Amino acid sequence: MSSSSAAPGRGEKAQAATAKPPMREALVAAAFQLFTERGYEQTTVDDIVALAGVGRRSFFRYFPSKEDVVFPDHERCLADMTAFLATSGAEHEPVRRVCDAARLVLRMYAENPAFSVQRYRLTKRVPGLRAYELSVVWRYERALAEYLRERFAGRRDGTLQADVIAAAVVAAHNNALRSWLRSDGQGDSSAAVDHALGYVQSAFGVAPAPGPALDEEPDDVVVVVSRRGAPLWRVVQEIETTLGRD
Amino acid sequence: MSSSSAAPGRGEKAQAATAKPPMREALVAAAFQLFTERGYEQTTVDDIVALAGVGRRSFFRYFPSKEDVVFPDHERCLADMTAFLATSGAEHEPVRRVCDAARLVLRMYAENPAFSVQRYRLTKRVPGLRAYELSVVWRYERALAEYLRERFAGRRDGTLQADVIAAAVVAAHNNALRSWLRSDGQGDSSAAVDHALGYVQSAFGVAPAPGPALDEEPDDVVVVVSRRGAPLWRVVQEIETTLGRD
Numbered sequence: 001m002s003s004s005s006a007a008p009g010r011g012e013k014a015q016a017a018t019a020k021p022p023m024r025e026a027l028v029a030a031a032f033q034l035f036t037e038r039g040y041e042q043t044t045v046d047d048i049v050a051l052a053g054v055g056r057r058s059f060f061r062y063f064p065s066k067e068d069v070v071f072p073d074h075e076r077c078l079a080d081m082t083a084f085l086a087t088s089g090a091e092h093e094p095v096r097r098v099c100d101a102a103r104l105v106l107r108m109y110a111e112n113p114a115f116s117v118q119r120y121r122l123t124k125r126v127p128g129l130r131a132y133e134l135s136v137v138w139r140y141e142r143a144l145a146e147y148l149r150e151r152f153a154g155r156r157d158g159t160l161q162a163d164v165i166a167a168a169v170v171a172a173h174n175n176a177l178r179s180w181l182r183s184d185g186q187g188d189s190s191a192a193v194d195h196a197l198g199y200v201q202s203a204f205g206v207a208p209a210p211g212p213a214l215d216e217e218p219d220d221v222v223v224v225v226s227r228r229g230a231p232l233w234r235v236v237q238e239i240e241t242t243l244g245r246d
Numbered sequence: 247m248s249s250s251s252a253a254p255g256r257g258e259k260a261q262a263a264t265a266k267p268p269m270r271e272a273l274v275a276a277a278f279q280l281f282t283e284r285g286y287e288q289t290t291v292d293d294i295v296a297l298a299g300v301g302r303r304s305f306f307r308y309f310p311s312k313e314d315v316v317f318p319d320h321e322r323c324l325a326d327m328t329a330f331l332a333t334s335g336a337e338h339e340p341v342r343r344v345c346d347a348a349r350l351v352l353r354m355y356a357e358n359p360a361f362s363v364q365r366y367r368l369t370k371r372v373p374g375l376r377a378y379e380l381s382v383v384w385r386y387e388r389a390l391a392e393y394l395r396e397r398f399a400g401r402r403d404g405t406l407q408a409d410v411i412a413a414a415v416v417a418a419h420n421n422a423l424r425s426w427l428r429s430d431g432q433g434d435s436s437a438a439v440d441h442a443l444g445y446v447q448s449a450f451g452v453a454p455a456p457g458p459a460l461d462e463e464p465d466d467v468v469v470v471v472s473r474r475g476a477p478l479w480r481v482v483q484e485i486e487t488t489l490g491r492d
Contacts, residue, residue, distance in 0.1 A: 134380045160421045160442050164449070167417030168410045175409040196406050203410070203449050 024062045024072070026052045031069045032118060040070075040126045067132045070119060074136045077108045078143065085147040094151040095165055095204050098144045099197040102173040105140060106193045109177060113185030120181040141170045165204055172196035270308045270318070272298045277315045278364060286316075286372045313378045316365060320382045323354045324389065331393040340397040341411055341450050344390045345443040348419040351386060352439045355423060359431030366427040387416045411450055418442035 030052035034043040045066055049059050063069045081101050088097050109116040123129040145166035152158030176196040180189040276298035280289040291312055295305050309315045327347050334343050355362040369375045391412035398404030422442040426435040 131377055131381055134384055135377055138380055157441075157445060160418060160445055163417045163421045164414045164442075164446060167413040171409045171413030172406060175406045195403075196410075199403060199406055200410060 023054055023058055027059055028069055028072045035122055070129055073108050077105055078139055080104050081143050094148055095201055098169050102169050106189060110189050117181055117185045141166050144169055168200045172200045269300055269304055273305055274315055274318045281368055316375055319354050323351055324385055326350050327389050340394055341447055344415050348415050352423060352435060356435050363427055363431045387412050390415055414446045418446045
């Protein structure tokens with residue numbers, strides 16, 4: 001069930017009665033219509049089911065609470081992400097893999113820009129929804145971190161690196177996503193997220209796609225370092241200066 | 247008002263009556279005694295004020311809600327962090343500065359290990375408290391990010407870098423903090439956090455303290471790079487191999 005057919009304004013009562021769009025999406029549409037007209041706090045579950053033309057039990061069959069109807073697709077997206085990571089193999093570079101997993105979240109938002117922008121504005125206004133969103137973001141971050149912890153199991157500081165990289169990926173993704181939402185869903189969200197994730201990949205020593213494969217012959221670079229004990233950051237600083245990057 | 251004198255078990259009714267420890271801390275102690283004995287959900291504000299020997303109004307003078315009494319020092323710590331960052335100057339390297347700001351949070355936890363460990367166990371069991379904690383963590387992260395955004399104002403991708411580094415710092419700090427809490431507050435929490443933050447500093451191209459100052463003469467490293475267009479990650483990979491690091 002995709003959010004693209006849960007566009008606010010498309011799920012009027014008459015449509016719900018004909019089961020097009022399905023009941024779950026009709027409930028989402030009715031809820032957003034009322035949240036927009038009356039405000040989130042002033043809308044009850046009873047109001048929502050009355051507009052959608054269904055009973056209370058139908059609402060709670062799909063949504064544990066009023067908050068959940070605001071984020072109808074996160075559970076599906078979390079399940080997709082978990083499945084995506086579970087099907088990873090040793091051939092997948094781990095940092096790139098969690099970046100690809102994060103792109104699943106963007107795709108969910110980008111499926112329906114108008115709905116996503118409307119929800120973004122609503123969430124900004126209602127503290128309870130912001131708290132709910134934080135808990136969802138935390139679950140995405142934990143899914144990425146758990147995957148990386150497994151992949152880094154043999155490393156010294158594996159759990160530290162996993163937690164830090166997962167947090168960095170989520171922060172980069174959300175920086176680009178929020179810019180796009182603030183711009184009313186204009187522009188290329190996918191390119192913005194790619195750019196943001198590229199920053200994380202370069203920070204953690206992995207080539208942003210489309211870079212050369214890691215197993216390519218490393219004969220395109222010759223490096224001479226004067227002292228064995230020199231700190232790596234200083235070496236990188238030197239190279240950046242040499243290459244003319246900021 | 248420090249959490250060190252809010253140790254559970256130290257704030258019995260008789261002490262509250264003599265104003266030692268002060269009322270606020272007596273309320274925290276009474277609350278934790280009841281949370282431990284009865285469980286968090288089964289304890290009401292009325293129970294807490296009865297044990298502390300004060301009125302309901304006194305409770306709400308100090309704490310907006312029952313959740314707030316579980317985290318009595320975060321507001322002070324957030325204020326300390328904000329003040330610390332506000333007094334920063336151009337001479338402070340920004341990434342190191344936010345790492346130092348994060349250490350203020352550790353210090354708060356380390357002031358009273360027994361209380362911190364008890365709260366950690368309680369928070370793990372109560373979903374409402376976990377949600378509360380996420381919102382507090384988010385406020386710390388935003389404080390760090392806002393500071394970095396100002397410092398990076400002239401940079402391309404300044405807000406992206408600020409958000410990612412702030413998230414990485416918080417994740418590294420919390421990785422070390424939680425390991426320490428899981429070990430019942432044994433071991434050197436400060437060294438563990440320093441190590442974790444060192445990883446973030448090296449990832450973002452800044453020397454972990456105590457490294458050489460950034461304005462030192464850069465004559466200790468000579469680097470030759472064969473091709474101008476070579477990707478930086480590949481260069482770093484080469485250097486790591488040359489230096490014999492993993």
